[in-house]
Amino acid sequence: MTGSYLSRSREANQFCAEKRFEIGTIPFRKNIPGAEKIMLTSRGCWFLFSVLVILSLGLLRLSLPLTLLGLTLLLWFAAQWLGFLVRLPGMRRLRVEREVWDDRSAVATLWAGQTFEVRVRLSHDGRLPSPHVLATDCLPFAVEQLNGSIHVQGIVQAKKPLEITYRIRCGPAGLARFEGVRIQSADWQGFFYHVHFVHAVVILPILPALTPRAVQPTSLKRHNLLLPPGIHRFRRPGSGSELLDLRDYLPGDPPKTIAWKVSARRGRLITKEFESEVPVRCTLFVDTSSSVRVPTPAGASSRQIRYGKALDRLIDIAAGVLQTNASIRDLTGLCLFDEYGAQYVAPDRGSVHRTKCLWLLAAVAARSAIPSSSFESREGGGIDPDHLLPLAYSFAAEVYPELLRSAVNSVPWAMTWLEGFSGYSRRLHLGLLELLHRRKSTLRTLCWWTSFWALILPLCLLLMRALMRTQALDHWLLLVVFVAPLTALATWAGTLFLFGVDAVAGGGKRRRDRWRKQLAALLSARYGLAPGGLAMLLEDDDAFSLLVQRFLSEHQVPYTLPLYSPEGRYLFAAPQKVPVLANALVRAVGKGRDNELFVLLADLLELDDALDPLLRAVQVALGRHHQVVLICPWPPGLERPHTQGERPVSTGRLTPAARLDPGHLEDQVTIQRFHRAYQRLRRMFTRLGVAVLCAAEEEPIPLILSRLERLRNLGRPYS
Amino acid sequence: MTLSENQDQRSEASQELRSHPAVRNYMLLCLAALFLLVVCLAERGLEWWCLVPALIGCLALLTYWSHGPPLVLWSLAGLLSMSGPRSRGLHVGWWRFRMPTLMDLMLCVAVLAYVLGHYRLLSLVRHIFPLDPRRRRVDPAQRRSAALVTGWEMALLGAALPVWTGLAVVTWVWMMDYAPLLDMPLELWRVLRLVWAILAVLAVTGIMASYLRQTTATPEESLLYLQDQCWRQTHRAQSMFNRWLTWARLRAQRRTCVSRPSLRIREVRTRGQS
Structure with missing residues (x-):
């Protein structure tokens, strides 16, 4: 374990995507420019x-x-403005052509860890040349720029396109989404x-790396007869060619299997039994639920912080096994499951099957984590939208500046200064200033009502006095005539004071409101909720949070989420995936042949109560003489669990102050909690004879391969 | 790479940029324009005061100060307004100085050349695009590349100076041509005409630009515009409805949670064991 694991998880704003936008740790502090409009710069303002x-x-x-x-200066300035204005429509007709090249030719798929060259050409057919432009290619988050520049400057003319060339290195498996090119134009x-922003979306899958493993299984030649690739001897009676055993003849045995010499020696008919020759099949069950998709921090220090998903390691393992099996023509199946269902690919061999599996893995890797409780019921465990709002707005301002223009997506000043948003579903967690900011309309209504009654009440009393012709009400009238205006005045003064407090202290809140309104309008239009969706998203925090997550996921923007709700509930636990896995395993057992290896790459930590269906399914598989291996994904950066006899890795000598640091203590508690959960899981499955491994180590791939080898060479798996 | 190495690299790049021919040409242009400005002001009998705008301009050039041109213009405005006919107690009509002299034209050319050169210089060495408040440092890509400055650009600049001065003279003559209406003072009439002309140009251009923008809007932009209009008209009612709907949803969820205690117990057990 390096650094503080839990404290970093809480810092949802320290993520690589947010580093790109430089949002900072304090949200809503800085303004985010970029909405598409013809802007007079401060230089132009001063000059004018x-x-x-x-x-x-x-x-x-x-x-x-x-x-x-x-x-002279005014005419020149006006001419510059007109010249700029006239050439702008050409900017919206720019064309973007993109090619991604490997060392030889243009490619349509990328490979994890490999380098590629991206070539972007920017051209247009207009007659007028563009103003001075800075074109910036929007680099996908899944790749890393190696050399070259993603910027190009110049003037785009009809026969003189601008070109951007740079090299990238692909990250882990997933999707690389090239959004398009951001065009900034200015006069000289x-x-x-x-x-x-010129939208030219190109989505390329990043397939898992197929690097040869150093620990390829070694095969010793034990028989003279060489079987076809992918076929292995199995020491059960079958129709193979190697002798397995001799037994007494039974009626119905084919005469050709009679061992005549042995029969003559023993004086009775003896039949030869031959080995079975079958293919060895391996089925990988890969967990793709939210619990393995949630990004977790890793890195030596806060400066070198890097975020990874447990799913990346699982996909790496699955791809390694696929490749190794394909090289020796063994059959490999794939089952991708999450809390909602399973996708099954029957065991097969061949390059088409392997490519299909790799595509499926890449598509799964591209999905982002969404808290399971959000989908279920959208109850209080949902994510606070303020966690994601700065990131989502920054991204929208970069990629959709035309949809954040005030002409089509306005924020009336009265709304932010005089009204504010109510945000009903989060009302219980509001502070005093936040409550004041959101309830300004209530204050305003109170003022109007007080003024109204201050006017009406004396009039009513006067009327009653005139109608009843009595002076008994005089002292009441006197009181009301004095008190009512004073009350109204005090209410107005108090309201004005509170409005002043909000005006001074609510700068960040107003900015947040503006971002939320604009983003809600964009999401509402994008996901077909218009025209009523905008108001709904402004009021319902959970719905807004879900749509923001969907928006970020669709654009492959990595983001972190709090792992625990304010009530201390783990947001990504997905017990529903256990029955799904159990059903998938039983189905695979039902379709299985003689010897199968089922590899469960699943996060089952802290799901002890829900494991019964899976344990039963595993028992069924073992009862059919198959082998089962459980590989448990491990959050990157978290200290791996030590096995028995192994001493825990020392985290170095800590000062007493560091030991008492709440963040450090929380980290230690979290580590202990993970380790205990792992040990419980290990104990449960080891009792059944299932090997349990942690995917944080390099061990899992060699282990799976050694199990397969055991199936190939040793014969009967249960022996 | 260490911090000092970074700083060394940055200073080297800055030195290289300052010695680029394009930067040097614009610097020379600005200095020449300031010299011409001094000559024009000296001819008006401003004595040593004529050096003030040039000194400010030189200082701004040396430090690449973005507020240099406005300061030069303001100092110039102060000097010229102090030396105008009204400041000298003369009450003359506009007709007395109807046609500008050659030195007036030279003054305009010099100031325009300085302003143009200084701002283009700033685009090369500082930034051409506005700075992002989130970024702590200026990205080199925000500068205009000096390699993009061509001879054609300099020639165009040279041709623009007399053209814009000439157009200003034509505008001046146009302003002088008409007699005032409604017996208003002549000066007020000139000011009003100029203001109305500027406003008319602004309004026509703005309307045309906005019409052009609407006709070329994408379906998403149009949908967003319609949604925005609907929301602006009805946002109070919509807000009230949705607040109630959200309240009802949350209440229903709370009730579901209460009516299914097994969920809670199971959750507590899971947490407790962990």
Whole structure:
């Protein structure tokens, strides 16, 4: 374990995607520019202001040189503006052509860990040349830029396209989504500025790496007869060619199997039994539930922090086994399961089957984690949208600037300054300032009502006094005439004071409200909720949070989520996946042949109560003489569990202050908790004769291969 | 790479940029323009005061200060307004200085050349695009590449100076041509005409640009616009409905949770064991 695991998990804003946008640890502190509009820069504003001052002075003080100078500068400035404006429509008609090359040719699939060259060509057919542009290719989060530049500057002309060339290295398996090219244009003086995004989405799968393993299983030649590749001897009676045993003749045995010499020697008919020759089949059950998709931090220090998923390691193992089996023509099946269902690919061999499996693994790796409780009931365990809002808004401002323009996605100033959002579903967790910010409309209503009654009440009393012709109400009337205006005045004064407090202290909240409104409008239109979806997303935090996660997942933007709800509940536990896995295993057993190896790559930690169906299914598999191996994914960066007899890895000498640090203590508790859960799981499955391994080590692939080898060479697996 | 190495690299790149021909040309242009400015101001009898705008300009050039041109313009405005006819107690009509002199034109050319050169220089050495408040440091990509400056650009700049000055003179003559309406003072009439002309140009251009933008809007933008209009008109009612709906949903969930205690017990057991 390096550093503080849990504390880093809580810091949802320290993620690589957020580093790219430089949001910082304090959300809503900085403004995020980028909405598409023709912007007069501060340089242009100062210049225009100075020109207007000169012109006004010249006209008012009757100075011909000043007036002439002002006119010259103003006309030149206006011409620059018009020139910029006229050339802008061409920016929206830019074309982007993209090719990804390996060392030889353009490719449509990428491989994890390999390097590729990306070539982007930007062109347009308009007659007018563009203004000065800076084109920036939007680098997918799944790849890392090696060399070259993702920027290019210049003027795009009809026969003179701009080209960007750079090299990338692919990360783990998944999808690389190239969104398009961000175009920033400005005049040569830097007075006017415009941002546009040319959408040219290209999605390329990153298949798991197929590197040869150093620990290939060694095969010793034990027989003279060489079987076809993929066929192995199995020491059970069958129709093979190697002698397994001799037994007494039974009626019905084919005469050709009679061992005549032995029969003559023993004086009775003896029949030869031959070995069975069958293919060895391995089925991989890969857990793709949210619990293995949640990114966790790893790295030596906060500067070198790197986020990884447990699923990456599982996919690496699955791809390694697939490749090794394919090289010796063994059959490999694949079952991808999560809390909602399973996808089964029957064991097969061949390059088509292998490619299909790799594509499936890549597609699964591209999915992001979503808390299971969110899908179930959207109850209080949902993610607070403020965790994801800065990241999602930054990304939207980069990729969808045209949809955040104030012309199509406005935020009325009265809404942020005078009303605010209610955010009903989170109302119980509001602080005083937050409550004040969200309930400004209530204060306003209170003022109006107080004023109303301050006016009405004296009038009513006057009317009653006139109608009843009595002076008994006089002292009441006197009281009301004095108190009612004072109350109204005090209410107005108090409200104004509170509004002032909110105006001073609520800068970040107003910014958050603006981002939320614009993002809610974008999501509502994008996911078909319009026209009522916008208001719904503003009120319902859980629905908004889910859609933000969906938006980020679709665009392959990595993000972190809090692992625990405010009530201390683990948000990514998915006990529903256990029956799904058990059913899939029973189904595979039902379709299995003689000797099968079932490899369960599943996160079953802290699911002790829900494991019964799986244990029963494993017993069924073992009862049919199959082998089962359980490989437990392990969060990257977390200290691996030590086996019996092994001493725990020392984390170094800590100072007393560090020992008392709450973050460190929480980390230690978390580590202990993971280790205990692993030991419990191991105990449960070892009792059944199932090997349990931790995927944090390099061991799992050699272990699976050695099990397969055992099936191949030793024959009867249960022997 | 250490911090000092980074700083060395950065200073080397900065030195290289400053010695680039394009940067040097714009620097020379600005200096020449400031010299011409001094000559024009000296001719107006401003004595040593004529050096003030040039000094400010030189200082801004040396430090690549982005507020240099506005300061030069303001100092110039101060000097020229102080030396104008009204400041000298003369109450003359506009007709007395209807046609500008050659030095007036030279002054305009010099100031325009300085402003243009200084801002383009800033685009090369500082940044051409506005800075992102999230970024702590200026990204080199935010600068305009000096290699992109061509001879054609410099020639165009040279041609632009007399053209814009000439157009300003034409505008001036146009302003002088018409007699005032409604017996208003002549000066007020000129100011009003200029203001109305500017506003008319702005309005027509703005309307055309917005119309063009709407006609080329994508379906997503159009949908978003319609949704926004609907929300702006009805957001209070929609907000109220949705608040109640959310409240009802949460209440139903709480009731479901209460009516199925087994879920809670199971959850507590799981947590407790772990």
